[in-house]
Amino acid sequence: MSALDPDSLRRPLDLPLSPDAGASLDRDETDERPSRDEGTIRGRDDAEKLDQYLLRRWRLDGDIEARQELITMYLPLVRSLARRYAARGEHFDDLVQVGAIGLIKAIDRFDLDRGVELTTYATPNIVGEIKRYFRDKGWSVRVPRGLQELNIRINKLIDELVPKLQRSPTINEIAQAAGVEPADVLEALETSQAYNSVSLQSSLGGEHSEEEAMLIDYLGQEEQNYDVMEDRTVLAPGFAKLDKRERTILYLRFFEGLTQSQIAARVGISQMHVSRLIRRSLEKLREEIGDLEEPIVPEPGDAAGVHGVN
Amino acid sequence: MTDLVALEFPAHPSVLPLVRMVVGGMAARVDLSVDALDDMHMALEEIFYASREHGRSRCRLIITAETDALTVQLGPFASMHVVDRLAEPTCSLVARVVELQVLPDKAGGVSIFLTKRREASGP
Numbered sequence: 001m002s003a004l005d006p007d008s009l010r011r012p013l014d015l016p017l018s019p020d021a022g023a024s025l026d027r028d029e030t031d032e033r034p035s036r037d038e039g040t041i042r043g044r045d046d047a048e049k050l051d052q053y054l055l056r057r058w059r060l061d062g063d064i065e066a067r068q069e070l071i072t073m074y075l076p077l078v079r080s081l082a083r084r085y086a087a088r089g090e091h092f093d094d095l096v097q098v099g100a101i102g103l104i105k106a107i108d109r110f111d112l113d114r115g116v117e118l119t120t121y122a123t124p125n126i127v128g129e130i131k132r133y134f135r136d137k138g139w140s141v142r143v144p145r146g147l148q149e150l151n152i153r154i155n156k157l158i159d160e161l162v163p164k165l166q167r168s169p170t171i172n173e174i175a176q177a178a179g180v181e182p183a184d185v186l187e188a189l190e191t192s193q194a195y196n197s198v199s200l201q202s203s204l205g206g207e208h209s210e211e212e213a214m215l216i217d218y219l220g221q222e223e224q225n226y227d228v229m230e231d232r233t234v235l236a237p238g239f240a241k242l243d244k245r246e247r248t249i250l251y252l253r254f255f256e257g258l259t260q261s262q263i264a265a266r267v268g269i270s271q272m273h274v275s276r277l278i279r280r281s282l283e284k285l286r287e288e289i290g291d292l293e294e295p296i297v298p299e300p301g302d303a304a305g306v307h308g309v310n
Numbered sequence: 311m312t313d314l315v316a317l318e319f320p321a322h323p324s325v326l327p328l329v330r331m332v333v334g335g336m337a338a339r340v341d342l343s344v345d346a347l348d349d350m351h352m353a354l355e356e357i358f359y360a361s362r363e364h365g366r367s368r369c370r371l372i373i374t375a376e377t378d379a380l381t382v383q384l385g386p387f388a389s390m391h392v393v394d395r396l397a398e399p400t401c402s403l404v405a406r407v408v409e410l411q412v413l414p415d416k417a418g419g420v421s422i423f424l425t426k427r428r429e430a431s432g433p
Contacts (some may be wrong), residue, residue, distance in 0.1 A: 158344060167343060167429060168343035168344055168345035168346065168429075169343060169344060170338070170341045170342060170343050170344070171334065171337065171338040171341075171342070171344065171347070172338060172341060174344065182335075182338045183335065185338075186331055186334040186335060186338065187331070189334070189344065190327055190330055190331055190334070193327065193330075239399070250403065253407070254403045254404075254406045254407065255406075257406075259345045260345045260348060261345055271344065271345070275348050278352065279352065279355075282352065282355075282356065282400045282403065282404075285399050285400050285403075286356070286359055286400050
């Protein structure tokens, strides 16, 4: 990600301010600048007063330096929140910069009349901005936000419809449940192809990564069948390159005959995720076979015939 | 009910999303499940890659939606090497979840037919 534009720290976001924002404030309160010492209870009160003072200076007088000071004061909060997400494969500094955007939005949108502390308002803004970053980063090509959201909604709907219908839902059923056209469902499903495969080491959601189960924990329950898989000599060269979990998924789908939805239910992931894992495994197999084989040169005029396969 | 769509497109992976969309649209007419559609997509992609490696610059598809089945015809292929490719692991895997037939065509080549039927327990 590119470095945060230093000017963005000085430039107000292009957000509409309510005409009477802060109008009820007593300007006399802003005359004296409170000191900030967070080490005592009195210090916290002073810190809150300082926030209010700076927010008023910014919102009422347009004092850009007050805004800058608020941003600087709350960057430790941003760093603290960004640290929670640092183990998810993104650079910590990038997360801090994304979080800082959330902080700036919070400062610019803060309603002085609400009577809440800036930290209370800023924290969900910062976390939300970081989460949005992860959501957007998960897509290997740019997919419009609306389609991403529909894809996520459809993903959930499929998971809800499978147990309800006791089978995989059709496009039309999903469209009806989502209140969209079948073409929209197809388009949203297609966007899942653009979604980066999730690492097996990745967590399955939530914010407390140390307490979370990882995807890898839900796989690998069919170990007794690996030998059977390896006996399938026709598949052996490529399968040797797959990890055990990928072989498990392929085994369940292609040899046990479980549907993607059934595999999803068994391993505790979504049908779309199963689909992605199967595709990734097939891709690995294809690449492995491609590496092993000599390229085939077409033979013009090769005789045609009838060949039944399967 | 029989609907038919014919596609001819460059044998390049970048075109696959478009192909998947068209096949998906036809699958919706048959009321195939998303699982069945995904099987068809994967099978189609594997055959696509197998035939592409054979040096073809263009692909032809005929997608047929019938009352309870979706069939995608790939080809015709002039060379039998594409048939050899079907024995490869990825093709043999997907052949486990779709009906796959190789049939001669009138021009002396072969075409590959992939069929996915609507589940008996379906809507």
